[in-house]
Amino acid sequence: EAGVTQSPTHLIKTRGQQATLRCSPISGHTSVYWYQQALGLGLQFLLWYDEGEERNRGNFPPRFSGRQFPNYSSELNVNALELEDSALYLCASSEGTSGYNEQFFGPGTRLTVL
């Protein structure tokens, strides 16, 4: 069974540009989560989507946004990129919305903002 996939693997942008990151969950999983792993800041929750709806968002500015498509894949958009947005962005999926359900992580997209 295929795991969580993310694209692209690496993304290089300049300050002020927009970045789009993509995630495909494990087949049958309806929940998708986005996390940021920035150097020195650890892993921080960004967004949670389930059944096409945004269920919760972390303490990030509105220029971080996303959506979930009918096939449960998801996009993370970061507008007006800043240098401090450079980080590894991890996507995870889970089978349902119970807190007992394991979240399976993708390999991440490394975003570099120059």
Added chain:
Amino acid sequence: GNSVTQMEGPVTLSEEAFLTINCTYTATGYPSLFWYVQYPGEGLQLLLKATKADDKGSNKGFEATYRKETTSFHLEKGSVQVSDSAVYFCALTPSGSARQLTFGSGTQLTVLP
């Protein structure tokens, strides 16, 4: 709010040594608790979990017990191997409607032959 505090790293051990990585949490109610591991160049993998008080999670020789009275979920392994070298993250999902993981800062473990 919810938070997870992990033992500061890095931790360096010799092969076959005993490992403990401390983890304490702050959360209301009964959160679910997890240990994730990140091997060099790879994504996060679930190592073990516990969903209620006094539960013991175990996998690959690692164990952790959910202690409600001390709000702790310490990771232990009796005899580490070089292949255990990785970054270990303690995490929780809260009780209630929110389902996102709150992570600790991670502990880098290096095991020397």
